[in-house]
Amino acid sequence: MPDSKATQSASNHLLAALPEEVCRRLEPSLEPVDFNLGDVVYEPGARLQHVYFPVTCIISLLYMMENGASAEIGVTGNEGVVGIPLYMGGDTMPNRAVIQSSGSALRLPAKELQDEFRRGGELQLALLRFTQALITQMSQTAVCNQLHTLEQQLCRWLLLSHDRLQGDELVMTQELMANMLGVRREGVTLSARRLQRAGLIRYNRGKVNIIDRKGLEEAVCECYRVVKVEYERLLH
Amino acid sequence: MPDSKATQSASNHLLAALPEEVCRRLEPSLEPVDFNLGDVVYEPGARLQHVYFPVTCIISLLYMMENGASAEIGVTGNEGVVGIPLYMGGDTMPNRAVIQSSGSALRLPAKELQDEFRRGGELQLALLRFTQALITQMSQTAVCNQLHTLEQQLCRWLLLSHDRLQGDELVMTQELMANMLGVRREGVTLSARRLQRAGLIRYNRGKVNIIDRKGLEEAVCECYRVVKVEYERLLH
DNA sequence: GCCTATCTGTGCGACATCACACAAAATGAA
DNA sequence: TTCATTTTGTGTGATGTCGCACAGATAGGC
Numbered sequence: 012m013p014d015s016k017a018t019q020s021a022s023n024h025l026l027a028a029l030p031e032e033v034c035r036r037l038e039p040s041l042e043p044v045d046f047n048l049g050d051v052v053y054e055p056g057a058r059l060q061h062v063y064f065p066v067t068c069i070i071s072l073l074y075m076m077e078n079g080a081s082a083e084i085g086v087t088g089n090e091g092v093v094g095i096p097l098y099m100g101g102d103t104m105p106n107r108a109v110i111q112s113s114g115s116a117l118r119l120p121a122k123e124l125q126d127e128f129r130r131g132g133e134l135q136l137a138l139l140r141f142t143q144a145l146i147t148q149m150s151q152t153a154v155c156n157q158l159h160t161l162e163q164q165l166c167r168w169l170l171l172s173h174d175r176l177q178g179d180e181l182v183m184t185q186e187l188m189a190n191m192l193g194v195r196r197e198g199v200t201l202s203a204r205r206l207q208r209a210g211l212i213r214y215n216r217g218k219v220n221i222i223d224r225k226g227l228e229e230a231v232c233e234c235y236r237v238v239k240v241e242y243e244r245l246l247h
Numbered sequence: 248m249p250d251s252k253a254t255q256s257a258s259n260h261l262l263a264a265l266p267e268e269v270c271r272r273l274e275p276s277l278e279p280v281d282f283n284l285g286d287v288v289y290e291p292g293a294r295l296q297h298v299y300f301p302v303t304c305i306i307s308l309l310y311m312m313e314n315g316a317s318a319e320i321g322v323t324g325n326e327g328v329v330g331i332p333l334y335m336g337g338d339t340m341p342n343r344a345v346i347q348s349s350g351s352a353l354r355l356p357a358k359e360l361q362d363e364f365r366r367g368g369e370l371q372l373a374l375l376r377f378t379q380a381l382i383t384q385m386s387q388t389a390v391c392n393q394l395h396t397l398e399q400q401l402c403r404w405l406l407l408s409h410d411r412l413q414g415d416e417l418v419m420t421q422e423l424m425a426n427m428l429g430v431r432r433e434g435v436t437l438s439a440r441r442l443q444r445a446g447l448i449r450y451n452r453g454k455v456n457i458i459d460r461k462g463l464e465e466a467v468c469e470c471y472r473v474v475k476v477e478y479e480r481l482l483h
Numbered sequence: 484g485c486c487t488a489t490c491t492g493t494g495c496g497a498c499a500t501c502a503c504a505c506a507a508a509a510t511g512a513a
Numbered sequence: 514t515t516c517a518t519t520t521t522g523t524g525t526g527a528t529g530t531c532g533c534a535c536a537g538a539t540a541g542g543c
Contacts, residue, residue: 074386074387076469082390085386104379104383136336140336142378147340153320154310154318157429158429160530161530185490186490192393195531197492203491216490237310241340431500433521452509
């Protein structure tokens with residue numbers, strides 16, 4: 012399979028958009044990795060050894076409070092990369108990165124990423140634009156957390172996940188969704204039931220199916236749309 | 248006053264930390280600006296013409312909801328810069344930047360900033376590290392908004408402001424603070440009263456004085472400390 | 484087929500915040 | 514001074530979420 016890596020990198024949009032020349036430099040160092048739901052990609056404060064380009068997996072950035080509570084800060088799929096501090100200059104960050112949906116990623120050693128970033132070419136531009144998009148996602152999460160109801164937040168979260176998912180089924184218990192959203196499991200149960208009764212989703216023992224995406228888009232607050240528009244503007 | 252600009256740039260920490268050579272290139276294009284409370288530095292989606300390096304002013308990034316509600320996403324003083332999308336590559340952002348505390352700033356035309364950024368030298372490193380710090384502030388705002396009480400959020404906000412302020416007096420009505428925090432004015436009144444009774448602050452008709460900074464630091468949630476530690480780690 | 488662990492549903496009292504209404508106090512302009 | 518405006522204080526009822534407890538329901542291992 013001489014072009015297996017090319018095929019794989021083609022399925023991470025950041026990598027796929029790079030010129031041939033850059034691809035050729037990076038591909039020898041790109042290594043496929045498989046992740047399962049719940050795998051910890053890294054821990055707060057840890058020194059990063061690689062950046063991860065999701066291909067079919069979805070990775071959540073979470074902040075874990077001292078008392079054990081948690082809340083999601085941002086989510087990344089094959090439109091982006093995890094390991095921002097490696098090129099922004101901080102090397103570490105105070106968040107945990109966990110697999111929200113199992114699947115594959117490509118990882119690149121820190122040094123190779125940094126060398127290519129310092130060339131100031133297309134990879135640098137792509138990484139910075141992606142980071143700008145992620146900043147918007149995080150910002151809007153802050154706004155949504157403050158101003159909108161749990162149900163609106165759940166809709167936003169479902170749509171952000173769906174956008175990064177292949178297919179319509181998300182493997183995720185209500186307990187886990189509650190950890191992501193920073194709310195109680197019971198609250199997720201109530202909201203999810205309402206969404207199910209409205210015919211927007213169906214769920215059962217750790218699986219959620221998006222049934223009526225359009226309906227969800229009508230139910231969600233403007234926060235989702237703001238993020239969506241920025242991602243499309245910056246990453247296409 | 249041959250060295251007036253040097254003096255001014257020395258009071259923005261980002262600029263002050265640059266090597267002489269970079270300073271010399273930028274200084275001819277740096278222009279001092281004065282801002283008053285409430286001035287709009289820019290509107291969501293507007294094309295930025297300059298980046299702003301606060302010297303004595305404080306600038307808030309707010310998201311304005313369609314229904315008129317608002318919430319603060321981040322705050323920047325003389326440790327940083329406003330206009331991130333100009334070097335990250337997006338050119339615009341969906342937020343409003345307003346003056347939270349009047350004072351001066353230095354502005355630099357977009358082109359000069361971008362040219363220097365592309366050189367890949369110290370300015371690029373400094374801007375990226377600052378952006379990484381701001382990402383942490385935004386992230387932690389999201390977490391705090393979801394998991395902590397209005398009173399904890401108010402403490403966090405007061406401390407973030409105090410860190411960026413010269414002196415202990417903040418010119419700000421409770422109404423405005425409520426807009427920043429994305430809560431009701433009455434809620435701010437109650438929390439502020441409790442903080443005043445505890446001897447941590449004093450306020451009166453649009454002015455807030457930080458009386459017991461240590462007390463505030465004991466009352467605040469971990470979110471403030473996480474952000475503080477990241478700023479010190481990344482920007483010193 | 485049974486049993487245990489996991490996942491989801493529900494009830495209840497507590498609490499934080501909301502929306503709205505209006506009072507009290509301070510300020511500034513006429 | 515007087516009066517209108519701004520800022521802050523307070524009350525009331527509604528709502529959303531929390532914390533806790535526990536009851537069904539389902540899946541998977543034995």
